[in-house]
Amino acid sequence: MISILKSRIYLLLCPFLLISGLLSGCSREKIAPKPVLPALNDVSLVSENRYSCTFDSIKHDFIVDLPDNAENAPLVLMLHGYGHNAESFRTSVQFEKTANPAGYAVVYVTGASDPEDRTSSLGWNAGAGTGKNRDTEFLTALAKYLQKEYSLDSSRTYAAGFSNGAFMTHRLAAEAGDTFSAVVSVAGIMTDSVWETRKSGNKVSFFQITGAKDDVVPKKSDGTAKYSKYPAVEDVMAYWAESNGAELTVETEVSSQAVLKKYENKNKNIQIWDLLVKNGGHEWPKEKFSGFNTNALILEFFEAQK
Secondary structure (H helix, E strand, O other): OHHHHHHHHHHHHHHHHHHHOOOOOOOOOOOOOOOOOOOOEEEEEEEOOEEEEEEOOEEEEEEEEOOOOOOOOOEEEEEOOOOOOHHHHHHHHOOHHHHHHHOOEEEEEOOEOOOOOOOOOOEOOOOOOOOOOOHHHHHHHHHHHHHHHHOOOOOOEEEEEEOHHHHHHHHHHHHOOOOOOEEEEEOOOOOHHHHHOOOOOOOOEEEEEEEOOOOOOOOOOOOHHHHOOOOOHHHHHHHHHHHOOOEEEEEEEEEOOEEEEEEEEOOOOEEEEEEEEOOOOOOOOOHHHHOOOHHHHHHHHHHOOO
16 A cells, blocks of 8 residues: 555656656656768869769769858858759859859759669759658758858858759758758749658748749649649748748839749748749749849848848
8 A cells, every 4th residue: 555655656746856857767758869960071172163072972063162251151052953063053053153242152062863863864852752862961061061161151051953953942941941041942842742741830041933934833823733743832932931930021023024022030030032933934034034133133132131
């Protein structure tokens, strides 16, 4: 009888003793340790500002464009589309010519081919299909390496991508928001696996640029979302706004061809921008046809993070 009474008293006292930390015998929820991030290996200068490296036994290369003063500069990783590489993306968009004078470090990065992709084309594992490449971890490791190597501002690490590279920025925002505080998706989608595992709360700024005639990005506006396994871009942008507690503050025309909606959470300094290019296709918009400078607008978005 006495032992039973002692057991009941023990059970009653256990929660209070847990709080005070006096009892180690009561069960408590264990906090899983953060996985150890693999390091970047074999970083080598190839020529001028071109480098190669390996991560998880996969080779990558990257191009570093630094401002005149790199001390505490913000960093932007540039992610190419499927089948391209750092060099071709740099030649195509030339974002560094806009960002470097404003004090930004810009690094173009080459993805890798997936072992299960018969074309062996270079790309990013954005969560579509059964890709095995650990690109979220790779880009996080690369960002941390660059922050340390060039004394960059770790609180202002950003990413911008086109097409498959833009798919990857959605995944970075969802899974690596503690490293990448703002990302830009040009003609990008959120893959089904990222959508299905999305969190209810985020703290990451997001800028989506979508062409109204883009046949890759599923949209409710043109009915293409009905035939896609991926979520409609309207639902995705509603998610980024809601999960960041951002409310619509501005809706304006940046040109006769483009309408920009800005959502903001002033308490957390979060910006969610949603730009629709009326006659735009699956492309990095050109000023000649869109009426606005894409690079300048992306830089404006990053500047709004200060």
